[in-house]
Amino acid sequence: MSQASDKHAHDFSDRSRYDALMEVVRNRMTVRAFDPGYAVPREHYELILDAARHGPSGANAQPWHFIVVTEQDLKDRIMEYFREEQVARAKLRMKFPTPDYRGLASAPGFIVIASDFRWVKAFPVLNDGSELDRMYKENAERILLQSVAAATMSAHLAAAALGYNVWWVTAIGQEQAQKAMKPLLGIPDELSVLDIMCFGPPARQPYKRWKKSLGEIVSWNRFDRAHYMTDAQIDEWVATTRHKVMYKDAGNVD
Numbered sequence: 001m002s003q004a005s006d007k008h009a010h011d012f013s014d015r016s017r018y019d020a021l022m023e024v025v026r027n028r029m030t031v032r033a034f035d036p037g038y039a040v041p042r043e044h045y046e047l048i049l050d051a052a053r054h055g056p057s058g059a060n061a062q063p064w065h066f067i068v069v070t071e072q073d074l075k076d077r078i079m080e081y082f083r084e085e086q087v088a089r090a091k092l093r094m095k096f097p098t099p100d101y102r103g104l105a106s107a108p109g110f111i112v113i114a115s116d117f118r119w120v121k122a123f124p125v126l127n128d129g130s131e132l133d134r135m136y137k138e139n140a141e142r143i144l145l146q147s148v149a150a151a152t153m154s155a156h157l158a159a160a161a162l163g164y165n166v167w168w169v170t171a172i173g174q175e176q177a178q179k180a181m182k183p184l185l186g187i188p189d190e191l192s193v194l195d196i197m198c199f200g201p202p203a204r205q206p207y208k209r210w211k212k213s214l215g216e217i218v219s220w221n222r223f224d225r226a227h228y229m230t231d232a233q234i235d236e237w238v239a240t241t242r243h244k245v246m247y248k249d250a251g252n253v254d
């Protein structure tokens, strides 16, 4: 054990490291447009991905792969898929407030996060095609997604700790977008692109978004029914509140 960890081993009253961590956690803020003139030093990519590397994962499978995209042409072409998705959503009348995805091309830091769903085999599954197996496989997919999200979050916090703003983009999960994007980055068919992590200095002053209070999200020992929301209440939230808490900077609502 190192001296530093010895010193803190049983001192649970020392809040200094928590406070330092919370400073980073609280100030991790999403922006959707960056200063394109800034170049991320290679060392920063490595520091950020080193944080991801230490993430926890089901069965310690570490089912993630990170593709650092530095070529502007690739960023531009990926951004185009998002624009197409935006147009498709507008046509489908999905009514999901869509940000201006042109901001993707402005991101100095750009990491595509992929995973291989064959890793579900590493988690508790029967592999016999039974109904029970289907249920275990469903949970195994959740284990995989949570694992990649855990590593991704570490990367986002590391980027925030280095002073960057971040953008977690998942709007590319659909099959057509995957098909279009994978060849561009040489990603094998077996892998899926789960999200894109953008980071860099912001184009405009970032702002802190609304967060639920602790009282709203926590129950002790048993689920407090006061927190239960009916379908109608959730529909009401989606209709009246969602767009206000997602972004002030939404270019259009479709």
Ligand SMILES: Cc1cc2nc3c(=O)[nH]c(=O)nc-3n(C[C@H](O)[C@H](O)[C@H](O)COP(=O)(O)O)c2cc1C
Pocket: 028, 029, 030, 031, 032, 099, 167, 168, 169, 170, 171, 172, 208, 209, 245, 246, 247
């Ligand atoms: C799993 C996940 C998926 C997200 N997907 C998108 C996305 O596709 N497009 C987008 O503009 N923002 C996306 N975001 C960013 C959220 O909109 C943002 O985190 C949220 O509004 C809270 O703001 P904050 O990050 O500043 O706290 C995503 C965030 C998470 C964690």
